[in-house]
Structure formats: structure tokens, C-alpha cells
Amino acid sequence: xxxxxxxxxxxxxxxxxxxxxxxxxxxxxxxxxxxxxxxxxxxxxxxxxxxxxxxxxxxxxxxxxxxxxxxxxxxxxxxxxxxxxxxxxxxxxxxxxxxxxxxxxxxxxxxxxxxxxxxxxxxxxxxxxxxxxxxxxxxxxxxxxxxxxxxxxxxxxxxxxxxxxxxxxxxxxxxxx
Amino acid sequence: xxxxxxxxxxxxxxxxxxxxxxxxxxxxxxxxxxxxxxxxxxxxxxxxxxxxxxxxxxxxxxxxxxxxxxxxxxxxxxxxxxxxxxxxxxxxxxx
Numbered sequence: 001x002x003x004x005x006x007x008x009x010x011x012x013x014x015x016x017x018x019x020x021x022x023x024x025x026x027x028x029x030x031x032x033x034x035x036x037x038x039x040x041x042x043x044x045x046x047x048x049x050x051x052x053x054x055x056x057x058x059x060x061x062x063x064x065x066x067x068x069x070x071x072x073x074x075x076x077x078x079x080x081x082x083x084x085x086x087x088x089x090x091x092x093x094x095x096x097x098x099x100x101x102x103x104x105x106x107x108x109x110x111x112x113x114x115x116x117x118x119x120x121x122x123x124x125x126x127x128x129x130x131x132x133x134x135x136x137x138x139x140x141x142x143x144x145x146x147x148x149x150x151x152x153x154x155x156x157x158x159x160x161x162x163x164x165x166x167x168x169x170x171x172x173x174x175x176x177x
Numbered sequence: 178x179x180x181x182x183x184x185x186x187x188x189x190x191x192x193x194x195x196x197x198x199x200x201x202x203x204x205x206x207x208x209x210x211x212x213x214x215x216x217x218x219x220x221x222x223x224x225x226x227x228x229x230x231x232x233x234x235x236x237x238x239x240x241x242x243x244x245x246x247x248x249x250x251x252x253x254x255x256x257x258x259x260x261x262x263x264x265x266x267x268x269x270x271x272x
Contacts, residue, residue, distance in 0.1 A: 066234045109248060116241055120234060128230060132200055132237065140241065147248060174252050 028146070029154045032098045035142050039111055040095025046088035054083045057121065065124040067117060090114060098146070101156020105147050106175045112143035150176070184254075188247035195240030203228045203236070 002021040009015065046052040059075025062068050074083050090110060097107025119136035153159060158176040167173045181189070211227045226233070 066231060066238055109245075112241075113245065116238075116245075120238065123234070132204065132233065137200070137237075144244065171252065 025154045028149055031142055031146060032101065032104065032154075035108075035111065035139065035146070036095045036098030038095070038139070039091045039114075040099060043088050043091030043093075043095055047092065050088075052084050052088050054087055055080055058083055061125050062121050065121050067120050071117065071121070087114070101154070101158050102161070103175050104156060104158050105150055108143040108146035112140045112147070115139045115143060184247050184250050188244055192240045192243035192247065195236050195243065197240075199233050199237035199240060203233050 003018050004021050004024070005016065005018050007014070007016040055075055058071050058080065062071040062075075065071075074080055091114065094107045094111045094114070097103050098111070115136050119134060119140060122136060123132065123134060161167050161176055162173060167176060207227050
């Protein structure tokens with residue numbers, strides 16, 4: 001089993017540790033599958049029960065939260081119509097992206113972006129009764145881990161996309177895992 | 178060897194520092210200096226926050242937003258990644 005040595009200077013100190021390449025690959029795949037199904041399930045649930053109406057969330061639950069100025073304008077009209085479509089389709093696309101490893105880093109970024117709204121609005125809604133570390137915050141950290149590690153190299157379609165001219169040696173390659 | 182750019186350092190130290198401050202440090206202060214922590218009938222801890230919850234949430238939000246902005250910046254402003262295109266080398270965020 002291959003072991004990778006990580007050596008870096010961090011917070012003013014020399015840091016080194018070893019990590020099993022196989023275990024790292026295994027774990028980031030599990031992170032992708034778990035977080036991916038989380039999003040895919042949430043998205044498909046909304047699509048199965050179409051039409052989806054997010055007004056209770058963006059217009060109701062968001063009231064009085066720190067995100068209210070950014071979210072409540074989306075509570076009616078064309079902006080609400082956009083949210084009603086963007087959330088289910090976005091969650092589904094993020095889930096598929098993570099599970100299949102397609103544009104993995106992009107999917108994880110938007111997963112974290114979406115989770116940021118759920119974190120604060122659900123947190124305020126529940127009065128932060130169980131503290132400020134919630135499933136949504138841990139979700140943001142999982143998505144952030146996938147972004148930081150570029151965790152799309154394991155059993156991922158990104159391995160094929162990386163060979164395409166569109167992504168080869170271009171900035172767009174950063175969108176992949 | 179460390180090759181952190183200014184953007185990397187802002188994300189790590191400012192963004193991460195704010196998240197840790199909001200989640201961990203203020204949480205610890207609340208626990209040590211706050212009023213008692215009675216548990217309500219549903220098992221949830223009733224908070225008596227030393228730092229107002231809006232300020233704490235704002236600190237965490239700012240940290241998360243900084244992370245996100247740096248990620249966007251690194252995509253928009255960074256150079257194209259170099260290296261193998263054989264599918265075995267993830268491009269990483271280190272370029």
C-alpha cells in the first residue's frame with residue numbers, strides 16, 4: 001500500500017505527516033458518495049413532488065435571519081420562480097456531479113454555497129438550539145474538503161474530461177476534481 | 178515547502194480564523210462565561226449568549242464568504258494548471 005509523505009511549512013512550523021494513498025482515495029470517494037447522495041436525494045425528492053415551492057423558506061423562514069437582506073427579495077415573482085427551479089435542479093446536478101465525479105470541484109463549491117443558506121436559515125429557525133455546529137455546517141466542511149482536495153480523481157468521469165482539449169492545460173481544468 | 182499565495186493566506190488565516198473564532202472560541206466563551214445552560218423539555222440547551230448570536234453568526238458568515246470568494250478568485254485569476262493530463266494527477270488548488 002503506497003504511503004504519501006506530506007511535508008510543508010504551516011503556521012510557522014515545519015509540518016510532516018504520512019497518509020496512505022489508498023485510504024485517502026477510499027475516504028474521499030466515500031465523502032463524495034455520501035455528500036452526493038445527500039444532495040441528489042434532496043433534489044429528486046423535490047422533483048418527484050413537483051411543483052416545488054420555496055416561498056416558505058426564502059420568504060418565511062429567512063425573515064429575521066442574518067441572510068434576510070439577500071434571500072427575502074427572492075420570495076415572489078420571477079425571482080421566486082427561479083429559486084423554485086434552481087434549488088431542485090441544482091441539488092440534483094450537484095448530487096450527480098459528486099457521485100459520478102463530473103466537474104467535481106464545481107459541484108462541491110455550489111454544494112457549499114447552497115448549504116450556507118440552509119445553515120443560517122435553519123439555524124436561526126431552530127434558535128441554534130443544539131449549538132452552532134450543525135449538520136449543515138459539517139456539510140459545508142465536507143464540500144470544502146472536496147474542493148480543497150480536488151477529490152474527483154477516484155473512479156470519476158473527471159479523469160476522462162481532463163484529457164479533453166477543453167480542459168487540457170486550461171483554467172477550466174480547475175473546475176474538475 | 179510552502180508556496181501559499183496571498184489569496185491562500187487570506188483564505189486560511191482570515192477566513193479560517195473567523196470560522197474558528199465564531200464556532201469554537203466564542204462557543205467556549207459562552208460556555209465558560211455565560212449563564213447556566215438549562216436543558217428544555219425537548220433536550221435542547223437554552224442559550225444565554227455572551228456574544229449576541231447575530232454577531233457570532235456574522236463572524237462565521239464572513240469567514241465562509243471569504244473562503245468562497247478566494248475559491249472564485251483562484252479560478253478566475255490563477256494561471257492554467259500545468260502537469261500531467263493522463264487523468265492521474267488532480268489539478269489541485271495549489272497553482
